[in-house]
Amino acid sequence: MRVLITGGAGFIGSSLALAFASRHADWQIVVCDNLYRRGSELNLPRLKAAGVEFVHADVRQPADLERVGHVDALVECSAEPSVMASEQGGGEFVVQTNLLGAYNCLELAARHRAQVVFLSTSRVYPVAAQEQLRLVEGETRFELADDQPTPGAGPEGISERFPLDGARTLYGASKLAAELLVTEYAASHGLKTVVNRFGVVAGPWQMGKVDQGVFTHWMLSFYFGRPLAYIGYGGEGKQVRDLLHVDDLVDLVDDQLVRPGHWAGRTYNAGGGRAGSLSLLETSALCREITGRDVEIGRISETRTGDVPVYLSDCSALFAHTDWRPRRSPAQILHDIFDWIHDHEALVRSALT
Numbered sequence: 001m002r003v004l005i006t007g008g009a010g011f012i013g014s015s016l017a018l019a020f021a022s023r024h025a026d027w028q029i030v031v032c033d034n035l036y037r038r039g040s041e042l043n044l045p046r047l048k049a050a051g052v053e054f055v056h057a058d059v060r061q062p063a064d065l066e067r068v069g070h071v072d073a074l075v076e077c078s079a080e081p082s083v084m085a086s087e088q089g090g091g092e093f094v095v096q097t098n099l100l101g102a103y104n105c106l107e108l109a110a111r112h113r114a115q116v117v118f119l120s121t122s123r124v125y126p127v128a129a130q131e132q133l134r135l136v137e138g139e140t141r142f143e144l145a146d147d148q149p150t151p152g153a154g155p156e157g158i159s160e161r162f163p164l165d166g167a168r169t170l171y172g173a174s175k176l177a178a179e180l181l182v183t184e185y186a187a188s189h190g191l192k193t194v195v196n197r198f199g200v201v202a203g204p205w206q207m208g209k210v211d212q213g214v215f216t217h218w219m220l221s222f223y224f225g226r227p228l229a230y231i232g233y234g235g236e237g238k239q240v241r242d243l244l245h246v247d248d249l250v251d252l253v254d255d256q257l258v259r260p261g262h263w264a265g266r267t268y269n270a271g272g273g274r275a276g277s278l279s280l281l282e283t284s285a286l287c288r289e290i291t292g293r294d295v296e297i298g299r300i301s302e303t304r305t306g307d308v309p310v311y312l313s314d315c316s317a318l319f320a321h322t323d324w325r326p327r328r329s330p331a332q333i334l335h336d337i338f339d340w341i342h343d344h345e346a347l348v349r350s351a352l353t
């Protein structure tokens, strides 16, 4: 099987490519990337050493994708995944890469009758409806209250039944629009497709920055002694996200590629869920424990556009369909990020600090 991973030099794409190359000797793995993300170039030697073919290609350009040749399966991981990029004038690149790029990938898949795994995001859920959710303020975090005004929301998080009406940032809108295209191509070309709406994904080799990859960004700041800030919601650091170890994500996507029929036409939330979540305050405590260091953490009470106080993936629909479960805890994720920085300190320092 020849598997194309678009955005394959990025955090998730390279993790998938390297894992597939080592697990499936009979698969040919090819990645394409335009190396737009700072730090993605650091993955090229790792991919080469694992025998993964690299094509310098931009998903906005159909001719670039043509150079990849025949593919049996396509995992769409190319994106501008930063919410802030779309809010700060990078809209054209966001829409062109996330939406037009997805369209070009689907056209390629249709021509080769290839299976498609699409990486979507929890950001497809509208912001205003999430702002209306009832919260309970605990010592270290906000929790979602038991009774919620909106269907598809509860203490375990947000499910696929959460209403999709309303604005969601340009990033979320471009990904939701791409999801709609996936459904169209599945129907009109008979493609086997699956859409994963991931919450925060984290782990080693994520080129974390303040607006994307927040858990790596947090650990990097503790490691290198750089100041941080709790931004929004009164500046107390009680906002919460679930996080999924990238190795857990790899296990899920591997199964989806191995059993296309089982997954065809499905859209699921996938994330760490309530048990796999952290507030920023709790993240700081863990980072302090793991690094043995402390850093100055400021408070900025003003909340950023498009931010939400809590996001937890309610994965009950996914769990009813598969035995897959997230196996790595938030503490393990932070330990793995710490080990990665420690083992590649010079490289990480040059690329990210």
Ligand SMILES: NC(=O)c1ccc[n+]([C@@H]2O[C@H](COP(=O)([O-])OP(=O)(O)OC[C@H]3O[C@@H](n4cnc5c(N)ncnc54)[C@H](O)[C@@H]3O)[C@@H](O)[C@H]2O)c1
Pocket: 006, 007, 008, 009, 010, 011, 012, 013, 032, 033, 034, 035, 036, 037, 040, 057, 058, 059, 060, 076, 077, 078, 079, 080, 081, 097, 101, 119, 120, 121, 122, 175, 197, 198, 199, 200, 201, 202, 207, 213
């Ligand atoms: N990391 C997360 O927490 C998370 C959560 C939910 C969904 N996702 C989705 O997962 C996918 C991968 O995200 P990631 O975290 O690996 O991001 P990443 O930025 O590390 O990887 C994306 C890669 O796409 C490449 N790219 C960007 N524009 C391109 C273009 N026009 N043509 C070709 N390549 C291009 C970048 O250079 C980068 O290497 C994205 O679709 C993202 O929306 C990520």
